Amino acid sequence: MSSYAKELEVAQLAVQRAAILTKRVFHEKAKGTVSKDDKSPVTIGDFGAQALIISALKANFPEDEIVAEEEAAQLKEDSNLRQTIWELVKTTSLEDEAAEKVLGGAIKSEDDLLTMIDYGNSKGGAKGRIWAIDPIDGTKGFLRGGQYAVCLALMVDGDVKVGVLGCPNLPVDDAAPLTAGQESGQTDEGMGCLFSGVLSEGATSRPLTTGALSKEKSISMKAIKDIAAATFCESVEAGHSAHGDQAEIAKKLGITNPSVRMDSQAKYASIARGAGDIYLRLPVSATYQEKIWDHAAGDLIVREAGGVVTDIKGNRLDFTVGRTLANNKGVVAAPAAAHPKVLEVVKEVLGQK
Incomplete structure (x- = not known):
């Protein structure tokens, strides 16, 4: 049993659920978009994914601190953007029953949405349990249909103990070689991986799903002979x-x-x-x-x-x-x-x- 079994499960389900939200944003709103203006798909996806992840963390580990990229000031001033994100978060949570049973922490209102986003204001540091979140890492990759990641890590006294990456546009096949073509024009077929690591316990990958976690496989770096x-x-x-x-x-x-x-x-x-x-x-x-x-x-x-x-x-x-x-x-x-x-x-x- 992992020494961080609960943290790992919550992190995996939270990242997977946030990745589902970002994929929905891309398919519904992002095609043809090239900029990160205030109402761009990246803005919507960033806020929505961060809110979902933080609500899961706060429901399960209420005393933990969180370092995250976004803050809610913009949403407090823009009711249309706030409502758009709230509807997206609500729909994604309702459709993901498997995660909801573990994650809890439902966001029940627009005020809850703002509160969750602003929990990411920790200054970090060398003491205590601190989670680090990047809800959409790779802005331009996300917009072009290329590579981006939903990122979550737990640090305890400054040491990273758990790490999870949701990569919706990487091939499920771990053996698929890297090619420049993986950077744009993705479809969903055969794509989407969830990567995890726990300190001293190895690293794994599994296909992203829209329900319970799929079966994992151990991964390792390739030995370079030449x-x-x-x-x-x-x-x-x-x-x-x-x-x-x-x-x-x-x-x-x-x-x-x-x-x-x-x-x-x-x-x-x-x-x-x-x-x-x-x-x-x-x-x-x-x-x-x-x-x-x-x-x-x-x-x-x-x-x-x-x-x-x-x-x-x-x-x-x-x-x-x-x-x-x-x-x-x-x-x-x-x-x-x-x-x-x-x-x-x-x-x-x-x-x-």
Whole structure:
């Protein structure tokens, strides 16, 4: 029995239910949308997914703190947007009876909706039980029908204990290789995975469903026999990760496979199950600080799948200092045996600048 069995079950069902909501938003509202304005599908999906997850956490773990991306100030000023999200949340909860029995915490009014969203205002830190939520990680991926993730992690005294990623547009087949085509134009057929990890207990994947949790499978990173044959994952946006530096690192490692660019923590999930090998997120700004909700779940899942995750200096990601990774720069994630070589080349390339 997992030492965090209840936390894991609640997190999995909450993320799955939030993923169902985001898929509904995409199919009903997002096709053809390209911007994140105030009434965009991303706004609707972000608020709705965050409300559903927080209501489940508060019903089951009322004393826990929550760090989440969104706050309800905008909804308090916009009654039409608030009502749209409330109707979406209400409908999704009613249709998901299997989750509702475990999750409870029904949102019964628009006021409940606002309250739940604003519970995500914890400042984080090194003490106590703190959940980190990113309701839609990968804004542009979501809008284009490409990769995005619903992300949830539990930290206890700054250490990530449970991580769950819902990736609605990743193939169910763990062995499916990464391709650039996975970044746009998705259908639902054969797509949608729920990834989980518990500290010292391994990592799993299972197909996303609309009811009870489906059967899980253990996942592990692929052993890299020849690093030159490895596949890189990197961000789609050049503003998120330095593509030029990554190309130079690949060259020095002898890697000739084109890098696969995708949004969100789907990159962590992909390398954790061996569909890709190495994930680099290299700094593009001296002052930018990564948000903890963009990395906590993926960091744990990769480590539990046999990988190593550090920053560009070789330090573990530090989730104890608030809402950001203020003590880290960049991310280097790779199988344990390959990580030292990858990190050595990262330091070499970035040290030349």
